[in-house]
Amino acid sequence: SMMREISGINETEEKLKKALGLEDVVVVPGNSDEEPWVKSELGRACAYRIKAVLMGNNIIAVTGGSTMAAVADALTPDFSAPEQLLFVPARGGIGEDVQNQANTICAKMAERTGGKHRVLYVPDQVSPEVYKSVVNEPSIKEVLTLIKQAEIVLHGIGEAITMAKRRKTGKEEMEKIIQGHAVGEAFGYYFNEQGEVVHKVQTIGLQLEDLPYILHVFAVAGGASKAKAIKAYMNSKPKSTVLITDEGAAKNILACS
Numbered sequence: 270s271m272m273r274e275i276s277g278i279n280e281t282e283e284k285l286k287k288a289l290g291l292e293d294v295v296v297v298p299g300n301s302d303e304e305p306w307v308k309s310e311l312g313r314a315c316a317y318r319i320k321a322v323l324m325g326n327n328i329i330a331v332t333g334g335s336t337m338a339a340v341a342d343a344l345t346p347d348f349s350a351p352e353q354l355l356f357v358p359a360r361g362g363i364g365e366d367v368q369n370q371a372n373t374i375c376a377k378m379a380e381r382t383g384g385k386h387r388v389l390y391v392p393d394q395v396s397p398e399v400y401k402s403v404v405n406e407p408s409i410k411e412v413l414t415l416i417k418q419a420e421i422v423l424h425g426i427g428e429a430i431t432m433a434k435r436r437k438t439g440k441e442e443m444e445k446i447i448q449g450h451a452v453g454e455a456f457g458y459y460f461n462e463q464g465e466v467v468h469k470v471q472t473i474g475l476q477l478e479d480l481p482y483i484l485h486v487f488a489v490a491g492g493a494s495k496a497k498a499i500k501a502y503m504n505s506k507p508k509s510t511v512l513i514t515d516e517g518a519a520k521n522i523l524a525c526s
């Protein structure tokens with residue numbers, strides 16, 4: 270639009286695409302670190318994009334976090350076939366508080382759109398023995414099968430240390446994250462600046478290697494403080510990911526590239 274051209278947002282998007290090697294980027298005005306309404310704008314931009322790609326029977330896998338919660342808040346009951354929407358948590362427990370959990374967010378997304386949702390009840394940090402028996406539990410198996418069939422994945426990106434602390438990560442794992450110079454986190458994977466995985470939270474559900482098979486992947490993350498994290502994650506070269514971010518993050522990413 271005219272407004273976006275005048276404010277230079279279109280130009281920022283073009284620059285950001287080049288800097289991050291992405292085909293599609295959306296930048297909303299503002300810095301969500303400073304103004305809370307910007308996070309709602311990220312949510313709205315994501316909701317708009319979801320509608321644009323929806324076709325037929327749709328399974329949408331979602332991660333946790335406050336940005337995903339903002340996406341849920343931005344969803345409205347005007348989808349053409351809401352009964353065909355199915356929201357599933359992308360991965361099992363990764364140590365978030367209830368309001369930030371993917372299960373809670375999926376329930377909200379279903380409620381707001383008139384779609385359906387499934388829950389994935391898996392304890393955080395499962396031992397290999399528990400893991401083996403849990404994945405064979407019929408109710409969990411069903412959800413895992415649905416996750417693998419998802420056409421859309423919506424996920425957040427966080428700053429590594431912030432996330433590790435928010436999850437009350439144990440001493441040993443914390444050491445691994447720090448020693449590995451992790452700066453970014455997504456799906457329970459911690460990335461260094463080069464985009465290499467230095468630590469991974471052991472849980473079931475979507476794995477990083479499943480991403481290339483998902484048709485539409487939307488990464489939603491903003492705020493100047495997340496610039497390094499976003500850059501690190503994009504250095505892992507996630508295939509066909511659309512980044513939805515804000516000016517605060519965009520300007521910082523461009524300033525250090």
Ligand code: F6P
Pocket residue numbers: 332333334335336337363365424425426427428432454455456457
């Ligand atoms: O814990 C789920 C998660 O999506 C993380 O993978 C991500 O780093 C974080 O939440 C983002 O949280 P927020 O949107 O609150 O910054």
